[in-house]
Amino acid sequence: GTKLQHVKPHGALYLTAVENEGVARVVAEAIVSVNPELLYVALAGAKGELMRRIGQEVGLKVVYEAxxxxxxxxxxxxxxxxxxxxxxxxxxxxxxxxxxxxxxxxxxxxxxxxxxxxxxxxxxxxxxxxxxxxxxxxxxxxxxxxxxxxxxxxx
Structure with a gap:
């Protein structure tokens, strides 16, 4: 097998996590529960601020994506x-x-x-x-x- 490097929510989940704090938090916490060393891919720019903030709050390294x-x-x-x-x-x-x-x-x-x-x-x-x-x-x-x-x- 291979080692997982990052997690990026896809499609509707990604777009919902950009806008909804509860969804953003559940996604970030799920990542931490699997492996807190995983990179968390979040939308670059002001609209991705919620995902970035919550990812950082739970201790994830956040990578900004465009x-x-x-x-x-x-x-x-x-x-x-x-x-x-x-x-x-x-x-x-x-x-x-x-x-x-x-x-x-x-x-x-x-x-x-x-x-x-x-x-x-x-x-x-x-x-x-x-x-x-x-x-x-x-x-x-x-x-x-x-x-x-x-x-x-x-x-």
Whole structure:
């Protein structure tokens, strides 16, 4: 077998933990009960503050995650997949968004506003048809720009 490194709530659980203190606490406490050394992946930016605070309260190391292949609302949440433009499929656009997230600590929302976020890891959705191209493009852009890539939790 392999050793588990991190826990990231997925889908509706993740989005609920961002907004609901009870759910965020249950998730964090469940992680601690399994292994308090596990990394806890939480949404980067102001909207992830609840998950981060509770994760830290229970003693977890929290890693901040951003999504270069997803559109953000001006409030800092991910635009619903039900809305046009929610998933960004163009490798060039996604790699430029990833660079801004990592180097400048910002993402541009759908209304053009700039949202601050601190990203330590990036998530690209594997169900996007261009996912492999997106990841390759991000890596190439990061390396070309001198960004040092390290395994999560090793920074």
């Amino acid at each position: 999504f270069p292949d997803r559109a953000y609302t001006p409030e800092g949440t991910l635009l619903s997949r039900r809305q046009a433009g929610a998933v960004i499929k163009d490798p060039q656009e996604v790699s430029q968004r990833a660079l801004r997230m990592v180097k400048e600590g910002v993402v541009i929302a759908v209304d053009g506003s700039t949202i601050p976020l601190e990203a330590q890891t990036l998530c690209v959705h594997g169900d996007t048809p261009t996912a492999v191209d997106l990841v390759r493009s991000i890596r190439q852009a990061m390396e070309a720009d001198g960004v040092v890539l390290t395994p999560m939790g090793k920074e």
